[in-house]
């Protein structure tokens with residue numbers, strides 16, 4: 003951390019100290035009141051953060067690191083603390099060692115039933131390095147994005163006394179302007195388990211809109227939040243224009259979160275004449291627009307936290323203080339798994355694994371941790387003890403599972419029989435069975451079960467390894483750029499059911515499995531027992547029936563098993 007040896011910063015420090023005292027003696031807001039946001043404080047923060055002293059806050063500069071520390075201090079004044087297990091809000095980015103850190107603070111849950119889940123409120127704090135020439139060379143970035151940072155601090159302050167069951171996490175992302183460095187690292191380095199993040203509100207430029215209407219974008223995956231915000235906006239009141247810039251979704255820090263299905267939204271303003279110019283100065287911002295936006299975000303976080311049901315019912319686990327403490331590490335595959343869906347499709351992903359976990363927790367008092375494991379690495383992760391269970395382990399079952407017990411393979415036919423390798427093809431495609439595969443161009447994901455299947459069974463197939471989202475691949479198929487997309491039958495069938503332009507060809511039976519180590523008798527026994535019980539319960543039956551009713555029957559009969 004760099005210290006400032008300037009009188010002005012001493013004054014700032016003193017002002018910050020006083021502000022902290024004033025906040026501390028303010029009465030807690032009543033639960034039904036509108037969250038309290040002070041426009042004057044937002045203006046003061048923007049002026050300070052966009053001052054020439056910060057020199058544009060480029061993420062690889064000393065001032066970028068100074069900006070991170072400034073933000074950590076301000077979040078602390080607003081009542082936030084470092085995440086559990088960390089002693090600082092500064093979270094370094096491992097893959098860019100000289101980068102300013104992400105700034106991550108949170109308001110831990112104070113409600114009666116902590117759910118173990120998180121809502122994120124975010125804003126990037128970095129901007130641009132100084133210009134090479136010109137009289138004014140400093141990109142102050144008052145609107146972009148001192149405004150979002152000031153808004154985020156205001157949201158923390160407004161929610162500091164709320165008793166919510168979720169943790170509210172505030173993230174100042176580093177390196178946004180240089181390629182979403184901080185938000186990508188946040189997910190890749192698992193600052194928080196992605197499966198526990200229930201929503202994200204990102205503010206990037208919230209203080210300059212001549213028509214006074216903030217722009218809100220969320221796309222289909224952010225719909226649950228967009229709907230909520232539209233419902234709440236009249237209470238602030240604030241005018242919004244909704245989903246007018248779908249192309250913005252990949253252009254700020256909500257992008258990486260949306261890509262893996264976390265409901266996320268962006269608050270922003272239209273690009274203006276000072277956008278990414280040295281003239282983006284604090285005297286041009288509208289602190290009232292920023293304050294109304296922050297008020298809406300705070301209100302939405304509060305409302306969302308109270309209305310949403312937990313994704314995984316981990317309350318028995320979180321509340322347990324059982325004598326035989328054991329932590330079970332559950333390996334999950336991040337992309338392309340049936341349960342990995344936005345909260346809007348929750349009924350469908352509260353499937354096998356959630357039921358097993360809840361039942362196991364009740365039976366044993368064990369605690370659970372989630373760990374993301376790449377599909378091709380599941381067997382190895384189990385074998386070397388990195389995880390204790392792998393769910394949806396179809397690829398692990400193919401990749402050689404000596405020493406692993408496939409305890410639960412095919413125990414739930416209505417669910418599991420729909421899993422397995424399959425192809426998504428255009429409706430008029432000549433492919434109707436596995437035997438039609440010859441020299442086709444087929445998109446596969448590295449390490450996925452269908453990729454392995456094709457590699458071992460159909461060496462003539464030209465498999466193109468892709469990283470695009472499924473929607474983009476479906477478009478490539480409809481344009482004829484690809485012949486098929488290999489994926490899990492269940493998710494492909496859901497896709498084909500939504501869009502009659504496609505159909506699904508099954509590639510033979512590969513059982514989905516839940517894997518544990520063969521020598522882990524206590525876990526295997528407990529798993530079998532609690533699953534047996536769960537399967538007999540009326541709730542489980544109802545969940546399976548509902549799921550079976552929703553998923554259509556396979557488009558073609560499964561090829562005969564090898």
Ligand SMILES: [Zn+2]
Nearest residue numbers: 146147206207
């Ligand atoms: Zn920005």
